[in-house]
Structures are given as structure tokens and as C-alpha cells.
Amino acid sequence: MTRAWPLALSAVLAVAAVLWLATPSQADADGVEAQTLAVIDDILADPDLPSAIWGIVVHDARDGRVVLSRNADKNLLPASNLKLFTTAAALDRLGPTFRYTTRLYHLGDVSPDGTLRGDLVIRGSGDPTFGSEGQGDPLEDWAQALAAAGVRRIDGRIVGDDDVFEDARYGEGWDVTHIATESYAPAAGGLVWGDNLVSIQIAGTSPGQAPRFESDPPGFATVTGDVTTRSGGGRLDVERTLGTDTFVLRGGVPSGYRGTLRVPVANPTLFAVHAFALRLQEAGIDVSRAARVDVDDTERKPRYDDAEPLQAYVSPTLDDIVERINRESDNLYAEQVFRTVGGGDTDTAEDRVQAFVTSTGVDGDDLYLADGSGLSRKDMVTPASLASVLRTMRTHPAGASFRRSLPEGGGAGSTLRNRLDGVPVRAKTGSLLAVRCLAGYVDGPGGTPYVFVLMANNYTTSGGRIARAQDAIVRALATGRPVPAEE
Known part of the structure; x- marks a missing residue:
């Protein structure tokens, strides 16, 4: 069912969106980037988009500059985006050749x-x-x-x-x-x-x-x-x-x-x-x-x-195992690797993954990792922590293995096989009831590399509309302009 927003409320939301976008870091963006942000604002302001709690972070991967941030420090359900924490920590601790x-x-x-x-x-x-x-x-x-x-x-x-x-x-x-x-x-x-x-x-x-x-x-x-x-x-x-x-x-x-x-x-x-x-x-x-x-x-x-x-x-080797975890979102593989990181103990695994997150520059103790796959509805992570892990893995010694494990747009046999075909993106999906997430890397206009995290929680309609909005945001980051949504 489509819900029509009252006109007055729409105006308030539009003003709030403008204030949200007008942060100092975003004001420094060049013209193309500013246009991209305007496109993203339009996507999120669409009255047909189901109401949801959004957590969004976009960084320029070269210097870590925050391009876009919304609820970055709010704990949200990550669904299978949690596998990015598990696989990054495993590659860091065990090495790709384990x-x-x-x-x-x-x-x-x-x-x-x-x-x-x-x-x-x-x-x-x-x-x-x-x-x-x-x-x-x-x-x-x-x-x-x-x-x-x-x-x-x-x-x-x-x-x-x-x-x-x-x-x-x-x-x-x-x-x-x-x-x-x-x-x-x-x-x-x-x-x-x-x-x-x-x-x-x-x-x-x-x-x-x-x-x-x-x-x-x-x-x-x-x-x-x-x-x-x-x-x-x-x-x-x-x-x-x-x-x-x-x-x-x-x-x-x-x-x-x-x-x-x-x-x-x-x-x-x-x-x-x-x-x-x-x-x-x-x-x-x-x-x-x-x-x-x-x-x-x-x-x-x-x-x-x-x-x-x-x-x-x-x-x-572990890099092949990690590829199956992230490309196919294999829960058993993720749980086995999570326990391996902890020496067989799930509490130790949580501590070690949190310690790895902290080493990337954010407080991993603020997270709650109930498992290694993201199937649990008790998992809680922040968009900022996930973006920090992605940014760290971009230059990590095992970074090539990590990036290769992420599905490419339209990748056969992956969770993106029917999404973002032709877009220069590597990203992990995540979905549970009332949860849709997408996080990874995308090349913007002129080859600008972006790290992005898009998390949506607590909506009451089909997740398909949320997923299409996330894809539209990624396409906007890649092109700097509106792109028709995939049917």
C-alpha cells in the first residue's frame, strides 16, 4: 500500500533533508558531488518510499572524507552485512592462505x-x-x-x-x-x-x-x-x-x-x-x-x-572460503569461520572481531555480535563501524582478497546477480524481515572511489522498494546523476 504524506509534513521533511545535507564536509564537495547528494536527497524524499530508519555513510576512500552521513553512530540490525565484519577479521587474523x-x-x-x-x-x-x-x-x-x-x-x-x-x-x-x-x-x-x-x-x-x-x-x-x-x-x-x-x-x-x-x-x-x-x-x-x-x-x-x-x-584457502561467504551469503561458512577466529569459542570470537573493529578507528565495544552470519536479530552495529572496516580493508594486506569476495554488480551466482548490472560496484547485501542493507565500494565520476554503507531497518512493507532505493543511491554515486530505477 502506498502512503501519501501530508503536504505540510513533506515540506518539513524537505527542509530537514536540506539541513542534513548542508554539513561543512559536504559543502566542500565539488559540483558533481553536490549534484550527487541532491539526487540522493530526492531518492530518500520520495513519498512512495516506505518509512524506515536509515543509516547511511559515504566516504571518499582516498582520504576518508565524509561525503554523506545519517544516523552513522546508531546501532542497527545489519543482517548479512555482518559477514563483512567476520570475513575482514578472519583475513586479518588468519591470513588469506589459511x-x-x-x-x-x-x-x-x-x-x-x-x-x-x-x-x-x-x-x-x-x-x-x-x-x-x-x-x-x-x-x-x-x-x-x-x-x-x-x-x-x-x-x-x-x-x-x-x-x-x-x-x-x-x-x-x-x-x-x-x-x-x-x-x-x-x-x-x-x-x-x-x-x-x-x-x-x-x-x-x-x-x-x-x-x-x-x-x-x-x-x-x-x-x-x-x-x-x-x-x-x-x-x-x-x-x-x-x-x-x-x-x-x-x-x-x-x-x-x-x-x-x-x-x-x-x-x-x-x-x-x-x-x-x-x-x-x-x-x-x-x-x-x-x-x-x-x-x-x-x-x-x-x-x-x-x-x-x-x-x-x-x-x-581462506580467501576462497571468504569469497563463498560474501558472494553467496553462506551462513554456515560464516559461522564456522567466526568460531575459528575465536579459537572455537563464540564469546572469544566476538571479542576478537570487536578488537579488530576498534583497530580500524571506531569503538568496537559499542557493537553487539551475537553470531558471525547476521541471522540473529540481536546483532547490532553502526554504519560508521562498517564503513571504517571497509575503508581499512581497502588498503589492508589482505584487501585484494576481501574486495574480490564481494559480489560485483550483476555478478552470476552472487547475491547481486539481478542488481546493479554494469555499475562499477563491489558490495555485500543483507536482508531479514524489515531489514535491507547494502555496503561496499563504488567508483564515482572521474574514478573517485567511494566507500558506502546503506542500512534500512523497521519498515512495514516489502523490502523490494527499499532495495531499489539503495540501488538508485549506488547508481547516483557512480554517475553523479539520476538513473532510472531497475524494474
Whole structure:
């Protein structure tokens, strides 16, 4: 619904906008910049723009001069713009070439007939890429290597060791409806595999009959429900009781439907152990007597003194991981990296990210970081702090990796794939209910480099109109003139 502002109120807002723009730093701007500010003023004064709390900072990246500022020191919800703090702090602390290593140990003996007695342990490192979509499956490689070495049976336990991280699977303040069934909100952990997601494959059958369900990997999740195949369209809802891996499907699907749902698991460690047991079995190794155990359920922790790993998986470098975090806004990857920055502890991670923000020239203690991905509605950051991080990373030793991780306008496979095509911009999006953010770098007229932060909170209509206004502001910064909004 479009709300028309009363004429008198519009006039007051216009006067307030003029006063806001007429700061000393902006008065020093050249003619093109002044025109740009006037265009931005018109965008924000549009009576069709939903009412929102705006936080805006624009800097000339060369000297840090403030070109535009509005509510710069107000704490606002950043949504996935929080990933910029996480990834910048990680690159600063760990370096772009950092890699995770996940190892497989056998803590026991081997009989002449190829039986492994004792514990076969996957020692996690917090690596988000372990078995991740598009990264291959190390568990399959390991199983085949053991079979090739003559292993025929596992007579002991298959243990998942996730103790590199504390047991804090979700960020403080995450929505329970997200963590129950949404693929973008899987649990974090010291040992993850396959993005911590089970795939449920669904195939319609004859109208009036139940469709076929299969889970992958098989045998881990229980899938039930009241679903029918229909001759026309359909709708499918998923339910799960937290702490279980039982999924209930309700609704209907067309007879020709073929689709896959990806849903989060309750215990990532047991999920990885289960997947490894399946891979061992597929490689011809008998696992019928192998118990599958989370290290947290054992009385004695594995001891790795003098133990040599049988196999190891080394992750891609951190700069590649950061690229996935920022280009695709991958929440699991962000949460894993956040915990890594904290040495496995989320409170320490918050302290270290805040310390990094403080090192850029603003007070990081004023922020509240409930997680590393921005899914939490308890996260609070200021536009000024985010702009300071962006400005610092522009000249940071890891700055090239950081900038490369940000989506370019219209970038295929990124969160800007349908936005700002052709604009010389690198920026991270962020969205939650009543939150839309966009922050990054854009080249203005004559190549003037700008750092910008655009945060909008607390609006009651669709975020699409807010996003279009943010895009129009970026286009104005890039061109110095009005540009028709993207449809």
C-alpha cells in the first residue's frame, strides 16, 4: 500500500533533508558531488518510499572524507552485512592462505585379516568445506583408500571428534522457525559434512497416491507425512521437532513433480559419522559391528599423542572460503569461520572481531555480535563501524582478497546477480524481515572511489522498494546523476 504524506509534513521533511545535507564536509564537495547528494536527497524524499530508519555513510576512500552521513553512530540490525565484519577479521587474523585440515585416525590395532580394532576417529577442524556441495566427498576418498590398503572390517567405534569448537550450534537470537527446517540455517560444529544438510528427494506418483520419498544419505533422517499426488498444482510444508531428525511433510505435489528439499540435521557430528559408515560399506568394508559415536558421548576422549593420521583433507584457502561467504551469503561458512577466529569459542570470537573493529578507528565495544552470519536479530552495529572496516580493508594486506569476495554488480551466482548490472560496484547485501542493507565500494565520476554503507531497518512493507532505493543511491554515486530505477 502506498502512503501519501501530508503536504505540510513533506515540506518539513524537505527542509530537514536540506539541513542534513548542508554539513561543512559536504559543502566542500565539488559540483558533481553536490549534484550527487541532491539526487540522493530526492531518492530518500520520495513519498512512495516506505518509512524506515536509515543509516547511511559515504566516504571518499582516498582520504576518508565524509561525503554523506545519517544516523552513522546508531546501532542497527545489519543482517548479512555482518559477514563483512567476520570475513575482514578472519583475513586479518588468519591470513588469506589459511587452510583447515580434517584428519582420520585409527587408535587401535589391525589384525592380519584386515580388521581394524579400536576407534576410527574423524578429528574435525571446523572446516565448512568438508564434503560441502561442489567440493567433492573426502569421506568417499578415505573409504576407498582404506579398502585399497586391505581393510575389510571395522570392529570398534567410528567416532566423530568435534571438540575443536565449543558446543554452540546456533547463534544467539536465531529464529526457531529457521533452524528447524531452513537450509540456510544449519547447525555449526567442530565437525561438519555435506553442509549439515540432508536431501529429501520427492517424486510424484499417480493422482490420489502418496509420492515417493528418499533421503540422502539414506538411513539418517526419518521422513513421514500426509502428502498426496495431485493432477494439478501443489504445496509442500515441512515440519521438524528440534533435536530430532524426523521430518514431517504435509500437502501435495503434481504427478510429474521431481524435486529435492535440503533440510538441516540436529547433530552434525553424528551426521558425518553416519555418512562415513555408509561410504565404508559402499567401499566393501564391513561396518556391521561398528558403533557410531559423537565424542561428547564417550567417557574417555581420544588421545592423539604420537598418533599418525591415516588420511587428511586440506581445505581450500581462506580467501576462497571468504569469497563463498560474501558472494553467496553462506551462513554456515560464516559461522564456522567466526568460531575459528575465536579459537572455537563464540564469546572469544566476538571479542576478537570487536578488537579488530576498534583497530580500524571506531569503538568496537559499542557493537553487539551475537553470531558471525547476521541471522540473529540481536546483532547490532553502526554504519560508521562498517564503513571504517571497509575503508581499512581497502588498503589492508589482505584487501585484494576481501574486495574480490564481494559480489560485483550483476555478478552470476552472487547475491547481486539481478542488481546493479554494469555499475562499477563491489558490495555485500543483507536482508531479514524489515531489514535491507547494502555496503561496499563504488567508483564515482572521474574514478573517485567511494566507500558506502546503506542500512534500512523497521519498515512495514516489502523490502523490494527499499532495495531499489539503495540501488538508485549506488547508481547516483557512480554517475553523479539520476538513473532510472531497475524494474
